[in-house]
Amino acid sequence: xxxxxxxxxxxxxxxxxxxxxxxxxxxxxxxxxxxxxxxxxxxxxxxxxxxxxxxxxxxxxxxxxxxxxxxxxxxxxxxxxxxxxxxxxxxxxxxxxxxxxxxxxxxxxxxxxxxxxxxxxxxxxxxxxxxxxxxxxxxxxxxxxxxxxxxxxxxxxxxxxxxxxxxxxxxxxxxxxxxxxxxxxxxxxxxxxxxxxxxxxxxxxxxxxxxxxxxxxxxxxxxxxxxxxxxxxxxxxxxxxxxxxx
Amino acid sequence: xxxxxxxxxxxxxxxxxxxxxxxxxxxxxxxxxxxxxxxxxxxxxxxxxxxxxxxxxxxxxxxxxxxxxxxxxxxxxxxxxxxxxxxxxxxxxxxxxxxxxxxxxxxxxxxxxxxxxxxxxxxxxxxxxxxxxxxxxxxxxxxxxxxxxxxxxxxxxxxxxxxxxxxxxxxxxxxxxxxxxxxxxxxxxxxxxxxxxxxxxxxxxxxxxxxxxxxxxxxxxxxxxxxxxxxxxxxxxxxxxxxxxxxxxxxxxxxxxxxxxxxxxxxxxxxxxxxxxxxxxxxxxxxxxxxxxxxxx
Numbered sequence: 001x002x003x004x005x006x007x008x009x010x011x012x013x014x015x016x017x018x019x020x021x022x023x024x025x026x027x028x029x030x031x032x033x034x035x036x037x038x039x040x041x042x043x044x045x046x047x048x049x050x051x052x053x054x055x056x057x058x059x060x061x062x063x064x065x066x067x068x069x070x071x072x073x074x075x076x077x078x079x080x081x082x083x084x085x086x087x088x089x090x091x092x093x094x095x096x097x098x099x100x101x102x103x104x105x106x107x108x109x110x111x112x113x114x115x116x117x118x119x120x121x122x123x124x125x126x127x128x129x130x131x132x133x134x135x136x137x138x139x140x141x142x143x144x145x146x147x148x149x150x151x152x153x154x155x156x157x158x159x160x161x162x163x164x165x166x167x168x169x170x171x172x173x174x175x176x177x178x179x180x181x182x183x184x185x186x187x188x189x190x191x192x193x194x195x196x197x198x199x200x201x202x203x204x205x206x207x208x209x210x211x212x213x214x215x216x217x218x219x220x221x222x223x224x225x226x227x228x229x230x231x232x233x234x235x236x237x238x239x240x241x242x243x244x245x246x
Numbered sequence: 247x248x249x250x251x252x253x254x255x256x257x258x259x260x261x262x263x264x265x266x267x268x269x270x271x272x273x274x275x276x277x278x279x280x281x282x283x284x285x286x287x288x289x290x291x292x293x294x295x296x297x298x299x300x301x302x303x304x305x306x307x308x309x310x311x312x313x314x315x316x317x318x319x320x321x322x323x324x325x326x327x328x329x330x331x332x333x334x335x336x337x338x339x340x341x342x343x344x345x346x347x348x349x350x351x352x353x354x355x356x357x358x359x360x361x362x363x364x365x366x367x368x369x370x371x372x373x374x375x376x377x378x379x380x381x382x383x384x385x386x387x388x389x390x391x392x393x394x395x396x397x398x399x400x401x402x403x404x405x406x407x408x409x410x411x412x413x414x415x416x417x418x419x420x421x422x423x424x425x426x427x428x429x430x431x432x433x434x435x436x437x438x439x440x441x442x443x444x445x446x447x448x449x450x451x452x453x454x455x456x457x458x459x460x461x462x463x464x465x466x467x468x469x470x471x472x473x474x475x476x477x478x479x480x481x482x483x484x485x486x487x488x489x490x491x492x493x494x495x496x497x498x499x500x501x502x503x504x505x506x507x508x509x510x511x512x513x514x515x516x517x518x519x520x521x522x523x524x525x526x527x528x529x530x531x532x533x534x535x536x537x538x539x540x541x542x543x
Contacts, residue, residue: 004345007337096332103297104349104392105322 001106005118008092012083016126023130027137034062035140042144054144063141069134073154076130077162080123081191085170086183088115093178112241116234120167127163131156148215153199157219161226166191168233175240248311250275250396250428251296255305258291265291267452268305273430273445275310275396278422280439280460281432283449284526289432290329292449293400296430297326310395322352325389325427329400331381333373339384340369343391350392358391379410386414390421397422399431403438415442436522446518448525455525460518467521470498472511482507488524499524 006013038053045051089112092098101111135142135155142151152158170187177183202225207218251273258266266288273279281289294300295307298314298321306313312320337345339362347353362369365383367376376384382405389397397418403411419442422429433439439446446463448456456463470484474496479489483504490497499516506513516524 001348003348007341008334011336095335096328096330097334098332099299099328100332100334100388101349102299102316103321103324103326103328104346105318105351106316106349107318108316 001110001114002118004101005115008115009084009119009122013122016122020126020129020133023133027133030062031137034137037062038140038144052144054141063138066138066141069138070151070154073131073134073159076127076159077166077195078188078191080127080163081166081170081187082184084119084123084126085167086174086187087180088119088171088174090174090178090180090183094180108241109238112238116168116171116237120164120230120234123163123167124160127160131159148212152215152218156216157223158226161223161230162195165194165226165230165233168230168237169194172233172237172240175237175244248275249273250277250279250309251430252308252311253292253295253305254307256292256295256302256307257304258288258295258300259303264452266295266302269449269452269454270305271447271454271457273447273457275428276426277428277445278419278443279428279430279445279447280436280443281430281447281449282436282439282522282526283432283434285434287434287449288452289434289449290400293326293398293430293432294328297324297398299328318351322350322392323395325392325394325397327382327385327389327397327399327402329404331378331385331405333376333381333384335372335374337373338369339367339371339373339376342373342384342388343369346388346391352393354391354393357393358387361387361390378405379407382406382410382414386417390417393425394427396428396430399429401433402431403433411438418442436519440518446522448522450526450528455528463521464516464518466502467516467524468500468502468506469514469516469520470500470506470511471514472496472498472508481511487521488528 041053041056042049042051089098092101102108131154138151138155142148142155148155153162166187169191170183173186173190174180174183177186203222206221207214249272251271253269253271256266256269257264269288269292281292283289291300295302296309296314298316308314310320310323314320333342334345343355343358343362346358347355359369362384365380365387367380367384373381373384382402386399386402389399399418402418403414406414415438418429418431421427431439431443440460444460446456446458446460447454467487470481472479472495474491474494479486479496479498481498481500484498484500484502484506486498486500488499498511499520
């Protein structure tokens with residue numbers, strides 16, 4: 001079943017890999033240069049420690065893609081929910097292959113469970129690589145900018161948790177809606193709403209102080225919350241599969 | 247011995263439409279069963295219930311003495327070919343065989359590969375590029391290589407040309423003869439199934455109208471021709487399935503519960519197709535068919 005899950009995920013995996021490869025090339029080629037230029041700028045600055053490369057427009061073109069990259073990390077979970085999550089079951093319903101699989105010697109819970117785990121892990125890896133590359137590429141800028149909470153939701157661990165959540169959300173919506181395009185649209189809208197609601201009402205209660213030393217604790221806490229919700233959604237999908245289809 | 251399929255008062259509703267209505271029947275194991283009825287009679291609905299792809303709205307259905315479920319132990323006993331021959335579109339023929347091997351403990355890889363070779367299919371070809379007939383053959387291969395105890399086919403030959411139809415039925419018969427598995431195949435054409443079936447279920451307008459061994463059915467159904475009577479004809483021992491007025495004669499299709507006592511009637515044998523058509527026609531408005539017969543004669 002793992003083989004089948006991976007095989008049916010191949011097309012998306014190829015697109016994602018191609019995209020990650022392009023991103024990796026750009027990041028590896030330009031990233032070290034940014035660090036180098038920023039550090040040199042600060043080193044050569046007189047009087048010492050009086051200038052910040054982030055506020056200097058001279059270096060604008062080096063990091064001109066920064067807003068786009070931040071948007072990319074913001075969008076990655078939504079894209080994963082739409083393209084990895086929503087079609088996971090709907091495509092098989094639409095093509096009829098679900099009825100081929102359902103009459104083989106395998107339980108439906110195992111079928112869906114394996115797909116959830118395999119593609120869920122792929123979602124986490126994809127989001128992890130995007131976040132890792134961009135966090136690494138922007139590290140000099142982030143360092144001198146020194147506002148870790150300004151980029152809290154586009155760096156490090158949380159984008160992975162958002163993506164796992166969006167994936168599980170997409171799968172469940174797909175199971176309920178049963179058609180790919182409506183499921184993708186619904187996933188995008190609901191993920192956007194959920195994320196906005198979390199930022200608006202939950203996050204302020206988690207940390208009022210925004211103390212830099214708590215950055216990592218808060219990254220992990222927020223990630224844990226999202227992953228727990230994702231697990232609950234995955235469980236709901238399995239429950240619905242058993243109830244509705246078996 | 248446990249029945250292959252046992253249905254008790256099974257109904258299935260889709261929203262407001264009743265696709266199957268209080269269906270009660272028992273099919274013994276070891277038979278090749280034809281499930282015939284016009285389009286929309288509920289054949290697919292019944293077979294989907296039997297393989298657990300849907301659940302009845304009311305009543306109970308059992309296959310091999312168990313309610314159909316998604317338990318692997320139960321599913322491995324059934325080989326199902328759905329009407330539209332579902333495949334995994336982006337997988338090749340060879341990958342389908344691999345899929346079958348991975349998902350079925352009894353998978354007969356040798357049989358599967360041998361059949362694909364005999365059919366002249368390329369294992370590297372994508373399954374969604376196959377012709378309708380090749381796709382049906384792939385589905386059949388899939389069901390056979392699973393080594394089930396019962397094969398269940400929903401309209402297996404509807405999408406095939408006459409040559410592929412014959413090949414398909416021959417293959418199926420060979421398999422049934424070799425391995426002694428039971429088989430149920432549905433069709434809206436009795437001619438598709440009458441050469442291969444020894445048991446028949448007729449479904450008309452969501453209801454089961456006749457169940458039995460083909461030999462018994464043929465022996466107990468007759469055409470009676472006699473003088474036209476004024477009212478509706480009445481005969482002892484005979485259940486009248488259809489009656490036609492042809493000129494000055496009455497023609498009856500009857501199920502005989504005993505000998506015909508009235509010597510005014512000439513008794514003629516019926517083909518299975520005649521019998522099935524009589525039952526199917528009964529579900530529609532009798533007048534229409536009778537007019538058609540008069541025009542013909």
